[in-house]
Every structure is written in C-alpha cells, then in structure tokens.
Amino acid sequence: MRTVVLTMKASVIEMFLVLLVTGVHSNKETAKKIKRPKFTVPQINCDVKAGKIINPEFIVKCPAGCQDPKYHVYGTDVYASYSSVCGAAVHSGVLDNSGGKILVRKVAGQSGYKGSYSNGVQSLSLPRWRESFIVLESKPKKGVTYPSALTYSSSKSPVAQADLWSTTTYTSSQNRPGADPGEMDSWKPGSVLLDEGLVPKEELSTQSLEPVSLGDxxxxxxxxxxxxxxxxxxxxxxxxxxxxxxxxxxxxxxxxxxxxxxxxxxxxxxxxxxxxxxxxxxxxxxxxxxxxxxxxxxxxxxxxxxxxxxxxxxxxxxxxxxxxxxxxxxxxxxxxxxxxxxxxxxxxxxxxxxxxxxxxxxxxxxxxxxxxxxxxxxxxxxxxxxxxxxxxxxxxxxxxxxxxxxxxxxxxLACSKTCLNSADIGFVIDGSSSVGTGNFRTVLQFVTNLTKEFEISDTDTRIGAVQYTYEQRLEFGFDKYSSKPDILSAIKRVGYWSGGTSTGAAINFALEQLFKKSKPNKRKLMILITDGRSYDDVRIPAMAAHLKGVITYAIGVAWAAQEELEVIATHPARDHSFFVDEFDNLYQYVPRIIQNICTEFNSQPRN
Missing domain, CATH: 3.40.50.410 (von Willebrand factor, type A domain)
Incomplete structure (x- = not known):
C-alpha cells in the first residue's frame, strides 16, 4: 500500500514539473511574439515655436527649408522659446537646410539674448524671455523615454489674454492670479502676460505678437x-x-x-x-x-x-x-x-x-x-x-x-569722426637761441611722436608747423602733405633757426598762415612748445586764438614761465598746459596729451 502511495506522489510531481516547464516555454514563445512598440519621431513645421510645446525634452523631425528668414530665431546657442525650433536648429549648425531629427531640451529663461548670423540664418536679439531651449543632435539618452506625440500649450487667444491683463492693475506677484514669482519680479506697469513671457503693451499687435528686438x-x-x-x-x-x-x-x-x-x-x-x-x-x-x-x-x-x-x-x-x-x-x-x-x-x-x-x-x-x-x-x-x-x-x-x-x-569705419582723424593740428615751435641744436632735435622728436598717433590724410587729420624766434617761418601748411610718411619726413627736415622769443607774434602768425586755411568742419588744435618767457605780450594773441575756436596746448620746458603757459592754454589750463624741467622728459607727456585731446573730443557730439 505504501508503495502505491509513493508511486502516485511521484506521478503527481512529475506531472507538475511537466506543466511548469511547458508554461515557461509557452511564456517565452509569447514574449518572442510580442514586440516592443517602435518609437515614432514626431514631425513639426518650420514655424513651430518651442514655447508652444510643453514637453521639457523631446526629439522631433524638421522639414527642409527652415532657413527662411520668416521663421524668426532669437538668441545664439541658447534660444528664447519664442524662436522657431527648426530655425534655431539650422542656426546652431545641428541641421542644415535639408531638415532632419534633433533633440530639444528646455532650460531657464535668460536676460540678453544675443543675435548673430550663422549657417544662413540671422537670429535676433531680445532683452529677456521666461524660457529658453538648446538644440542637440538626436542621440537619445539611455533610460530616457521620449514622447512619440508632443503636448502643445492651450490655443487660447493671446490677444484675449492680453486684453484681460491690460484692464487689471497688479502691483506684485502675490495678487496676480497664476503669476510665476520669478517672472513677476520684473513685471512693469503696461506689460501683458502671454504664454511665453512678459511683453510691453505697446509691442502688442493684432497682426503679430512677436517680441520686438532692441537691435544688435x-x-x-x-x-x-x-x-x-x-x-x-x-x-x-x-x-x-x-x-x-x-x-x-x-x-x-x-x-x-x-x-x-x-x-x-x-x-x-x-x-x-x-x-x-x-x-x-x-x-x-x-x-x-x-x-x-x-x-x-x-x-x-x-x-x-x-x-x-x-x-x-x-x-x-x-x-x-x-x-x-x-x-x-x-x-x-x-x-x-x-x-x-x-x-x-x-x-x-x-x-x-x-x-x-x-x-x-x-x-x-x-x-x-x-x-x-x-x-x-x-x-x-x-x-x-x-x-x-x-x-x-x-x-x-x-x-x-x-x-x-x-x-x-x-x-x-575710418571715415567716421574720431579724436585721431578729425583735426587740423598746427605745431608752433620755439627755435630761439636758448634751445640749442641738440634740444631742438629732441623737440622735433616730440612733435614726431605726437604726430604718429593720428590718422593722416587729406580727409583725416592734417598737420602744419611754424617755427619762431623774433620772426616766424611757415615750415609747411595743412595742405602740403597728405600722408603720414611724408609728414614725418617733413618734420625731420625742419632746420634749427636760432634767435629771440616772440611767442605772442608767433601765435598771431599761426592763426593767419595756418588756421585761417583750416577747413570749416575740422577741429583746430595748436600745440605750442617753448623754453622761455616771451619778449612780447601773449595775452591778446592767446585770446584771439580762443575766440577763433583754436584749442591751444602750451608745453613749457626749462625756463618757460608757468603763468604765461596758463594764459596761452585753453581753459581749463590744467588740461592744456604742461611743464617739464628738461627737454629729454618731453616724451613722457605724449600719452597724456593724446588722452586729453580724445577725452575732450569724446565729451562732444560725435557728428
């Protein structure tokens, strides 16, 4: 009897094992027959803006032809969500104009989207927007599921929303329904809230709600x-x-x-x-x-x-x-x-x-x-x-x-007026006996160093020079030389005269022989270099120069009188008069004189 019972148990166990093995095999066959659903990449048009797609990260397929300028793009590398997704892809270089698949990832909004021209697409600048995105090659991350169908934002009329917001006054993010606290911090009276961000009310149009760029x-x-x-x-x-x-x-x-x-x-x-x-x-x-x-x-x-x-x-x-x-x-x-x-x-x-x-x-x-x-x-x-x-x-x-x-x-843009290309500069150089041949060459080197800083031509800065003692001599006028090499050569050829020091007469001579022939729309600069006190009065000639609009710089060396320099110089004297103990130290003032000339120029209207 016991043997019969054991035999029956063995049969039951054997049957159970057979059923178990058969079931497992059946499940494997069923699993083989059931295929995983294939991922379908959603297709979008060139005019679809990233802000209309709710998904934070997605893969899409763009058609050909999205390089067209009518599909506006805002920003560079990181784009405002008001941009065309596919237009941004072409601008970034991820796609060419033939279209293809891209990976789009939403990121935080920015201030100061910078426009640029790239890959046949001109992107525009934008002051700020509440949301941004970046475009990458369509390489899915492991373990990340991308949507086969995109979720789009509500199609409520933006104009209706705008009208709603513009008829209600809100002072902070706490009493505005649905306000994003970060966004409302920048809320300004007269602005309206759209799906994509804040837009000043005056920028709204029933024809277009596109944000207006401040320009590049x-x-x-x-x-x-x-x-x-x-x-x-x-x-x-x-x-x-x-x-x-x-x-x-x-x-x-x-x-x-x-x-x-x-x-x-x-x-x-x-x-x-x-x-x-x-x-x-x-x-x-x-x-x-x-x-x-x-x-x-x-x-x-x-x-x-x-x-x-x-x-x-x-x-x-x-x-x-x-x-x-x-x-x-x-x-x-x-x-x-x-x-x-x-x-x-x-x-x-x-x-x-x-x-x-x-x-x-x-x-x-x-x-x-x-x-x-x-x-x-x-x-x-x-x-x-x-x-x-x-x-x-x-x-x-x-x-x-x-x-x-x-x-x-x-x-x-070399034709635009700058401090270096828009003046007639007349050098008035003391050639008196006290200067001496060696020091006179040092003065000419100082004149050369200043001249080198300017853009020289007939329509840019022009250079003239007068040498004086008791008498005056026009070394060359503004219309004599029209290139920098010719001017520098002319300065080098100036010969030392020797004699007395009549600075007042020299200023009058320069006004008559140099600046009277200056062009009406040129700035007129006189740079006078002297090593001693004048034998004649400088006050009336200096006043005449100032009244005629000649900006005068007075540079004194060694025995020059400081009070005389200040009379000659244009007001304020501290910016237009300089004194050095020795001729060899003149070079030190070149950068400061150029800086003062440019600072004064830049403080005035450019054109």
Whole structure:
C-alpha cells in the first residue's frame, strides 16, 4: 500500500514539473511574439515655436527649408522659446537646410539674448524671455523615454489674454492670479502676460505678437541707403534692388539699441522715403521697403549725396551722436553728375560712404561717363573695403553678407569722426637761441611722436608747423602733405633757426598762415612748445586764438614761465598746459596729451 502511495506522489510531481516547464516555454514563445512598440519621431513645421510645446525634452523631425528668414530665431546657442525650433536648429549648425531629427531640451529663461548670423540664418536679439531651449543632435539618452506625440500649450487667444491683463492693475506677484514669482519680479506697469513671457503693451499687435528686438548692440550705426530710381534701371532691376534692401534690413537686426536704417531714392532729385526713426525694427522696415515705388529720371548721385549730407543725419531725423553715420550708395551703370566733391564734403562731415556699382559702362559707352573712376573718388579708402562692383544684377545678392559685415565693423569705419582723424593740428615751435641744436632735435622728436598717433590724410587729420624766434617761418601748411610718411619726413627736415622769443607774434602768425586755411568742419588744435618767457605780450594773441575756436596746448620746458603757459592754454589750463624741467622728459607727456585731446573730443557730439 505504501508503495502505491509513493508511486502516485511521484506521478503527481512529475506531472507538475511537466506543466511548469511547458508554461515557461509557452511564456517565452509569447514574449518572442510580442514586440516592443517602435518609437515614432514626431514631425513639426518650420514655424513651430518651442514655447508652444510643453514637453521639457523631446526629439522631433524638421522639414527642409527652415532657413527662411520668416521663421524668426532669437538668441545664439541658447534660444528664447519664442524662436522657431527648426530655425534655431539650422542656426546652431545641428541641421542644415535639408531638415532632419534633433533633440530639444528646455532650460531657464535668460536676460540678453544675443543675435548673430550663422549657417544662413540671422537670429535676433531680445532683452529677456521666461524660457529658453538648446538644440542637440538626436542621440537619445539611455533610460530616457521620449514622447512619440508632443503636448502643445492651450490655443487660447493671446490677444484675449492680453486684453484681460491690460484692464487689471497688479502691483506684485502675490495678487496676480497664476503669476510665476520669478517672472513677476520684473513685471512693469503696461506689460501683458502671454504664454511665453512678459511683453510691453505697446509691442502688442493684432497682426503679430512677436517680441520686438532692441537691435544688435554690436552694430550700432545710423545707416542711409541711397537707391537708384532712375528710368534706365527698369522695373525688374528696381525690384532686385529692393530685395537686397529687405535682406539687409533682416540681417542687421534693426532696433533702438542697434542699427537704424533709412532710405533715400534718387533720380533727377533725391527724396527721403523714411528716416532713421520711422521704423524701429526689421519687420516694419521690410514692409516699408516693399511699398517703395520707382521715381524715374536721371541718375544724379552727387546731388543725392549732398542732400543726405545736409538733411538726413540730423537729430530730428533720429541721428544718434554716439553712432557712426554710414551711407550705402547703389548705382546702376554710372552717375549722370559728378560725385567727387559731394563725397569729399560728406566724408569730412564724418560720413562713411560705401559704393555698390552694378554692371557699369561697356567699351562703347565709356564716352558717356561723366566722371571716370567715380567710385574710387567717392570713398575715403581705395583698398576695396568701401566699394563693391557687381558684374550683373542677378549677382547682387552675393554682396549681402560682406556688406553687412563691413558696415557693422565700427573699428574699421575710418571715415567716421574720431579724436585721431578729425583735426587740423598746427605745431608752433620755439627755435630761439636758448634751445640749442641738440634740444631742438629732441623737440622735433616730440612733435614726431605726437604726430604718429593720428590718422593722416587729406580727409583725416592734417598737420602744419611754424617755427619762431623774433620772426616766424611757415615750415609747411595743412595742405602740403597728405600722408603720414611724408609728414614725418617733413618734420625731420625742419632746420634749427636760432634767435629771440616772440611767442605772442608767433601765435598771431599761426592763426593767419595756418588756421585761417583750416577747413570749416575740422577741429583746430595748436600745440605750442617753448623754453622761455616771451619778449612780447601773449595775452591778446592767446585770446584771439580762443575766440577763433583754436584749442591751444602750451608745453613749457626749462625756463618757460608757468603763468604765461596758463594764459596761452585753453581753459581749463590744467588740461592744456604742461611743464617739464628738461627737454629729454618731453616724451613722457605724449600719452597724456593724446588722452586729453580724445577725452575732450569724446565729451562732444560725435557728428
């Protein structure tokens, strides 16, 4: 009996084991048959903004063609969430214009999004935004699940929200419903809350809720485009010209803290379409450019440049004293009047002139050109920086990026007035017997060291020199030499005269022989060097110099009278008079004199 029971138990156990093994095998087969769901990458359009997607991190696929400037991008590397996701991907270099997959990660909002041009996309600047994002290559992290479908924010009408907020007054984050404390710290009266952040009420429009850029601070220029509206250009070429203007307006990132741009069209006579303060952002400026119509007439470029010099760059038209003035002149073929004199006056007013010439005269047309080589005569440097020549109108678009780069390169805008390129400087040098031959050479070296600091040319700083004893001698006038090497050679050739010390008569002589021939719009600087007390009175001549607007620096050596130096010097005397015990110490004052000249210049309006 016991044996039978044991046999039955063994059978039951054996059956259980068989069932167990069979079940495990069945589960494995079932597991093999059940495949994990495949991850589907969501696709978005070029105009989708990161702020509309709620997911903090996601992978998406962008289509081709997102390089188009209509898909606005704000920032560099880190982008404001008001940006086009795919546009930012192209700008960052993660994608090219053919599209593809990207990884997007949300990060905290920032202050001061900086615009830049990269990979064919011009991003814009933005003062602040509540949320940012970065774009990476689509390499998923291990263990991170990315959504196959994106979650979008509510489609409530932003305008309705704006109206709601603008009719209610809130003073702090504590009594505003749904306020983000960090965001509300920067709340200002007259601002409205949208899904993406705070926007000043005046920036709202029923047409567009896009944030308005303050402009690129690295390109703070006042720019006038002089466009060719003459009959000979034709309607098709005129449209191509306007297209370049619109592209420049987009690339520059127009705004009150950056570049401002106006447009003047010329034909028989010039006319301003809009000035510097008419349109304060790239979007409005592009719209205005599209509405410009052709005027017709001749191609009177010289008349147009004169018009811009006299009328365009005024405070009433939005000109800013701290921003360089730039004029870009576009010419189809050649002008029907002369440009050299008008351009010279413009440059001497501190205007940087760029010329874009398209096509030009054929061999059988050159007889009709009024002023051969007109572009080189118009610009202040003939090194190619200020001029572009385009063989065909259909290649005009190729000038866009080099033009934008050059007009924004404020360090190289050499025609703009600075303390080093906008003066007529007359040296009045004591050649009396007490100086001596050796010390006189030291004085000339001091004059050389000062001169080297300035930009010398006929349209920049000009140098003249007078030597005096009892008598006076004009060594060279302002119009004698127009290059730095020639001036330095001329200073070196000045011969020591020897005699008495009539400083008052020397000042009068310099006013008559040097500064009377100074150009009206030049700053006039007199730098007088003497080693002793004058035999004649200096007070009346010094007063005459001051009344005529000549800024006078008096440098005394050894036996020079300090009170006399202070009478000669422009007020305040502490900034314009200097004294050294020995001639060999003169060199020490070069940096200080240059600094004082520039400090005084920079305290005045630039243009």
């Amino acid at each position: 601070p690295n390109c703070k220029i006042d720019l006038s485009f002089l466009i060719d509206g003459s009959t000979s250009i034709g309607k098709r070429r005129f449209r191509i010209q306007k297209q370049l203007l619109a592209e420049v307006a987009q690339a520059l990132d127009i705004g009150p803290g950056g570049p401002l741009m106006g447009v003047v069209q010329y034909g028989d006579n010039p006319a301003t379409h809009f000035n510097l303060k008419t349109h304060m952002n790239s979007r409005d400026l592009k719209t205005a450019i599209e509405k410009i119509t052709q005027r017709g007439g001749l191609s009177n470029v010289g008349r147009a440049i004169s018009f811009v010099t006299k009328n365009f760059f005024s405070k009433a038209n939005g000109n800013r004293s701290g921003a360089p003035n730039v004029v870009v002149v576009m010419v189809d073929g050649w002008p029907t009047d002369k440009v050299e004199e008008a351009s010279r006056l413009a440059r001497e007013s501190g205007i940087n002139i760029f010329f874009i010439t398209i096509e030009g005269a054929a061999e059988n047309e050159k007889q009709y050109v009024v002023e051969p080589n007109f572009a080189n005569k118009a610009v202040c440097r003939t090194n190619g920086f200020y001029s572009f020549h385009v063989q065909s109108w259909f290649g005009l678009h190729k000038t866009l990026q080099p033009l934008v780069k050059r007009v924004c390169d404020t360090d190289r």
